Amino acid sequence: MILVFLVIFTLCAYLGGVYISNRKLANSLRALFSFLLFLTIVAMIGNDTQHWGMRSQTEVRTTNLLSSVAKPQEPSFLLYKNLGTTTKDQIYLYRTDTRPKKIQHTLPKKTTNQVRVTTGTPRLVTKTQRWTYQGTGWGWLFSVAGNEGQRIKTQNTFYVGSQWQVLTPQKLKQLAKMAQAKAQVRAKAQAAAQN
Known part of the structure; x- marks a missing residue:
């Protein structure tokens, strides 16, 4: 949802600054939505690097x-x-x-x-x-x-x-090799003992 806010605040800052003919209102809207855009970006960075909102x-x-x-x-x-x-x-x-x-x-x-x-x-x-x-x-x-x-x-x-x-x-x-060698020696010794 944070990305939706990012897009909405960006569009509102742009459209408010460009298409509103009253300059005082246009600058106020641009400043407000630019500030909200800044807060959104800070929140995204904080969540990504400092895990804001997480435990x-x-x-x-x-x-x-x-x-x-x-x-x-x-x-x-x-x-x-x-x-x-x-x-x-x-x-x-x-x-x-x-x-x-x-x-x-x-x-x-x-x-x-x-x-x-x-x-x-x-x-x-x-x-x-x-x-x-x-x-x-x-x-x-x-x-x-x-x-x-x-x-x-x-x-x-x-x-x-x-x-x-x-x-x-x-x-x-x-x-495993040592055990195999011991088993071979033992088998040879038993064979020699039986002969």
Whole structure:
């Protein structure tokens, strides 16, 4: 609706200044609608940059956490990947569904991730902070901006058991190769013992 006000005030300022023959009235109308136009632009900028008419709302969601690797005979793993060359930005790869192909990941921007050891059930607690309008009037006025529900930040806390391993996919591949090599050595040793 703010865009409609922008167009109306612009047209009124122009038409009032050009088509009214009484100069005193024309200048007064132009000044009034120019001021309203200025206020409309300030309100748009304030909503876009300072989130005028909005408040932050936090949503907390808890989901059960399964091992990132879907093989039941292995210990449980929580995988993470470093983005870029530093360890500052990381995404975590996890599963909340028993379907083996359904792996999820955390968002890379505006997100903090923590891993805590717990004795309870492995779970993921996600706190998401979003912008929402303070009332229906603000939503009606600024609905065209599309910033309703815009994410401010997300905090993921992974609660895992002491038997869980938190590592990168590369380390997991190295562990798998080491386990495979141990299994081959064990098989050779058993074959040699039987002969």
